[in-house]
Amino acid sequence: xxxxxxxxxxxxxxxxxxxxxxxxxxxxxxxxxxxxxxxxxxxxxxxxxxxxxxxxxxxxxxxxxxxxxxxxxxxxxxxxxxxxxxxxxxxxxxxxxxxxxxxxxxxxxxxxxxxxxxxxxxxxxxxxxxxxxxxxxxxxxxxxxxxxxxxxxxxxxxxxxxxxxxxxxxxxxxxxxxxxxxxxxxxxxxxxxxxxxxxxxxxxxxxxxxxxxxxxxxxxxxxxxx
Amino acid sequence: xxxxxxxxxxxxxxxxxxxxxxxxxxxxxxxxxxxxxxxxxxxxxxxxxxxxxxxxxxxxxxxxxxxxxxxxxxxxxxxxxxxxxxxxxxxxxxxxxxxxxxxxxxxxxxxxxxxxxxxxxxxxxxxxxxxxxxxxxxxxxxxxxxxxxxxxxxxxxxxxxxxxxxxxxxxxxxxxxxxxxxxxxxxxxxxxxxxxxxxxxxxxxxxxxxxxxxxxxxxxx
Numbered sequence: 113x114x115x116x117x118x119x120x121x122x123x124x125x126x127x128x129x130x131x132x133x134x135x136x137x138x139x140x141x142x143x144x145x146x147x148x149x150x151x152x153x154x155x156x157x158x159x160x161x162x163x164x165x166x167x168x169x170x171x172x173x174x175x176x177x178x179x180x181x182x183x184x185x186x187x188x189x190x191x192x193x194x195x196x197x198x199x200x201x202x203x204x205x206x207x208x209x210x211x212x213x214x215x216x217x218x219x220x221x222x223x224x225x226x227x228x229x230x231x232x233x234x235x236x237x238x239x240x241x242x243x244x245x246x247x248x249x250x251x252x253x254x255x256x257x258x259x260x261x262x263x264x265x266x267x268x269x270x271x272x273x274x275x276x277x278x279x280x281x282x283x284x285x286x287x288x289x290x291x292x293x294x295x296x297x298x299x300x301x302x303x304x305x306x307x308x309x310x311x312x313x314x315x316x317x318x319x320x321x322x323x324x325x326x327x328x329x330x331x332x333x334x335x336x337x338x
Numbered sequence: 339x340x341x342x343x344x345x346x347x348x349x350x351x352x353x354x355x356x357x358x359x360x361x362x363x364x365x366x367x368x369x370x371x372x373x374x375x376x377x378x379x380x381x382x383x384x385x386x387x388x389x390x391x392x393x394x395x396x397x398x399x400x401x402x403x404x405x406x407x408x409x410x411x412x413x414x415x416x417x418x419x420x421x422x423x424x425x426x427x428x429x430x431x432x433x434x435x436x437x438x439x440x441x442x443x444x445x446x447x448x449x450x451x452x453x454x455x456x457x458x459x460x461x462x463x464x465x466x467x468x469x470x471x472x473x474x475x476x477x478x479x480x481x482x483x484x485x486x487x488x489x490x491x492x493x494x495x496x497x498x499x500x501x502x503x504x505x506x507x508x509x510x511x512x513x514x515x516x517x518x519x520x521x522x523x524x525x526x527x528x529x530x531x532x533x534x535x536x537x538x539x540x541x542x543x544x545x546x547x548x549x550x551x552x553x554x555x556x557x558x559x
Contacts, residue, residue: 119422122421122422123418123421123422180548181541181544181545181548182537184495184540184544184548185495185499185536185537185539185540185541185543185544186499186533186536186537186540187499187500187501187502187513187536188499189502189503189505189506189513190502190513190529190532190533190536191533193513193517193529194526194529194530194533197517197520197526197529198343198526198529198530201342201343201525201526202339202342202343226548226551227551229552230551230552233552275404275405276404276496279405279406279407279408280407281407282407282409282410283409285409285413285506286506292410293407293409293410293413297413297417300417305421306417306418306421309413309414309417309418310414310418312410313406313410313414316405316406316407316410317402317405317406320404320405320406320407321401321402321405323405324401324404324405325401328401
């Protein structure tokens with residue numbers, strides 16, 4: 113065997129890959145489930161917090177700002193570890209899946225609240241006043257006048273953040289979630305061959321590369337029309 | 339509850355371990371942030387050669403690392419390379435993975451910064467007799483960095499937080515040491531302490547960023 117063939121045989125071993133393909137695929141399903149849950153709940157919570165913040169109730173706003181700052185400054189892995197290894201001491205034992213989901217959703221909530229809020233404040237005061245003077249209620253103004261404009265300018269930073277945080281599903285391996293990386297790692301130790309890891313890497317690219325490319329297109333589109 | 343999650347005796351006992359972790363986290367950050375900045379600058383300078391043959395592969399490179407979870411990259415190096423006869427150790431793997439991953443992010447930021455400087459600036463610089471490199475170093479880059487400073491800071495915050503991944507490959511940084519202390523004491527206090535340390539260390543930066551970002555977005559209306 114030449115060196116190159118040996119390299120292929122080690123890192124791209126067809127037999128090993130074929131054997132562990134079902135595992136990696138089931139890992140992909142878990143990763144997708146986690147990602148969808150994180151994106152939906154994180155963005156919904158972030159938008160809700162930003163809307164509550166626009167009511168301008170002082171003590172509540174301080175609380176929101178503190179929570180947002182907290183989850184922006186803590187590393188996601190620390191939050192996951194704290195939930196998974198810490199909470200059981202308080203008689204609450206979330207599974208690895210739930211720990212990863214909640215942790216990353218909280219992080220996405222914090223970052224997206226900040227972005228949504230910046231979007232809302234960027235809409236000129238005159239827009240509020242004009243809408244209110246035509247007889248729209250506070251809620252109607254927010255929903256029909258302010259939010260549509262606010263959301264436009266939040267799209268580039270929001271897609272970036274969402275992708276970066278959703279990639280964090282790989283952190284689930286640390287707390288025994290059987291997502292792609294977890295499946296790939298255990299396959300490597302079972303087969304004593306790194307090919308499953310290459311397969312896992314490919315699986316991440318299959319999932320996330322289209323999203324990244326799409327985000328780039330969205331970014332340029334919204335950057336042009338601003 | 340406080341006895342469990344914030345036990346003073348445990349804190350006293352675990353403090354030396356946690357402190358050494360904190361020092362390593364600071365040290366690690368001081369290494370990987372400049373490394374990432376250097377990688378990013380290199381990418382952005384290459385991208386400023388506006389030739390499609392240069393620009394397209396670079397864009398693909400950046401998109402690749404934007405799509406690839408840093409932990410997967412780290413595990414790939416740490417668990418994969420030994421099969422190629424290359425045993426690098428956790429620390430070196432973290433350094434390489436960060437150079438690649440955060441370099442791509444920094445590169446994208448620098449590129450946006452360089453693009454934000456009007457071409458007339460370079461032309462004016464060149465017409466006074468500066469070389470291309472001189473014009474880039476003395477005219478374009480200072481303005482580019484100033485224009486994207488909030489993004490650079492924000493990415494740096496992410497990089498410092500990301501050093502916690504080192505714990506997965508046994509680099510004795512803050513999270514790793516806290517987990518060691520937790521399993522020695524059968525008590526979650528060390529992890530809580532580590533979380534508080536991260537928060538206190540990074541909160542000022544988060545505050546600053548939130549101000550800068552609000553101003554930047556508000557300026558776009």
